[in-house]
Amino acid sequence: MNFKYNCPVCNRGQNFEGLCLKCKEAKHLEEALKFTPEQIQERQQYLIEHLDDLEDLEDTAAEYFWDCLSLHGVISEDLQRAALNEEVFYPWEIYYHAPEDVRDGLIECLKSTEDSMEASHLLECLAMQGDDVALETLYELKKNPPKWREKLYVDPDVYAESGGWTFDESGKRLAINYDKCYGVEKKGTGDKAVVIGKTREDRCPHCGSLLVDLISIDGTDKRLDFLGVPGKITATCCPSCICFAEGFSRFNLDGSSEACFPYKGQSDDEENYVSDDDCKVLENNGLELNEKDSPLFYKANDWNAVSIGGFAHWIQDCLISKCPDCGKPMRYLAQLSWETIANGMCEGTVYVEMCPDCKVTAMHHQQT
Ligand SMILES: [Zn+2]
Ligand SMILES: [Zn+2]
Ligand SMILES: [Zn+2]
Structure with missing residues (x-):
């Protein structure tokens, strides 16, 4: 194909002048990471004045919101109060850890709607x-469901999961998300604290693809202390079948692991969409754990995100698996965009959860 222009940074061929989309994004990120407290304050003020535009993901308001939240971890209480005042309830992240008066306002709205x-x-x-108090409210609503519950698919404890927590039958709080977040980005320094997409020798009983250790996390690395696992966490799957079915695997702290087959709904003659060569592409992704942690929502609005801990960018609804052994909701561990880990080998993102007690990981795929 003949292109009229080339991106002045990466030289990619294209039909328009100026930076390509990827280089434009990279430039924006570089600039936004350097925002001063004054620049952040200005953007919070802009958001207060343009709350109605927040719903439009392409709007400047959405860009400002996510720059402040995901790169700097900032949402001002003034913004939260203004949003409640104007009954702007999306994106719900606006209300992350909002003050008590805002919480009470939300509860009032919920009770009257x-x-x-x-x-x-x-x-x-x-x-x-x-x-x-938010927990108590959701617990009460689960026990005594109002009329609107009939039209919703899930109970309030499942809604709670998108905020990073939930509760059991007795109303006791259970943590879903970890309170630290690390990006995993292209570097090539040889850091092995997190290894993505290592090809194995065993094959999938459904389709014959080589299996991969989708992610292996060294819990003994200082940066990963927050996971509370004194050894390695490895999540193993079939890279082809995982796009169609939820997969579980078991890990040992020494780094060994085993995928749990069969996958529900997969037969023993599934087509294999991932060749052995594709697996090699996956292995050479150059992704490494960042030196420093980032705000909790660091990759919560990024289609190409690879990160550990914090909040995920759910392409569909937030979905937390139940541990197949103990039945408890698992902990959200990582998100891996195929675009980033495998050069777009397939679309979408795989989300990884874990039960640290039973040493089980769950993996499931979402795409648009
Ligand atoms: Zn470029
Ligand atoms: Zn397979
Ligand atoms: Zn368990």
């Missing part, structure tokens, strides 16, 4: 607020 769509948004907002 009859609209199930609005109730659903408010449940997400309260999940993000996430304090003990």
Whole structure:
């Protein structure tokens, strides 16, 4: 194909002048990471004045919101109060750890609404607020469901999961997310604290693809102390079948692991979409754990995200697996975009969860 222009940075051929989309994004990220406290304050003020535009993901307001939250971990209480005042309930992340008066306002709205769509948004907002009163409210609503519950697919404890927590039958809080987040980005320094996409020798009983250790995390690395696992966490799967079915695997702290077959819904003559050569591409991804941690929402609005801990960018709804051994909701561990880990070998993102007690990981795929 003949292109009229080339990107002045990466030389990629294209039909328009100036930076390509990827280089433009990289430049924006570089600039946004350097925002001063004054620049962040200006953007919070802009958001207060343009709350209605937040719903449009392409709008400047959305860009400012995510720059502040994901790169700097900032949402001002003034912004949270203004959002409640104008009844702007999306994106629900606005209400992350909002102050008590805002929380009480959300609860009031939830108790007075009859609209199930609005109730659903408010449940997400309260999940993000996430304090003990929010928990009690969601617990009560689960025990005594209002009329709007009939039209929702899941209970309030499942909504709570998108805020990074949930509760059991007795109303006891359970953590879903970890309170630290690290990006995993292209570097090539040889850091092995996190290894992505290592090809194995065993094959998938459904399709014959080589299996891969999708991610292996060294819990003894100082940076990864927050996981509380004194050894290696490895999540093993079939890279082809994992795009169609949820997969589990078991790990030992010494780094060994085993995928749990069969995958539900997969037969023993599935097509293999991942050749042995594709597996090699996957292995040479050059991704490494960042030196420093980032704000919790660091990769929570990034289609090409690879990160550990913090919040995920769910392409569809937040989905936390139950541990196949103990039945408890698992802990959200990592997200891996295929675009980033395998050069677009397939679309979408694989989310990894773990039960640290039973040493089981779950992996599931989402795409648009
Ligand atoms: Zn470029
Ligand atoms: Zn397979
Ligand atoms: Zn378990």
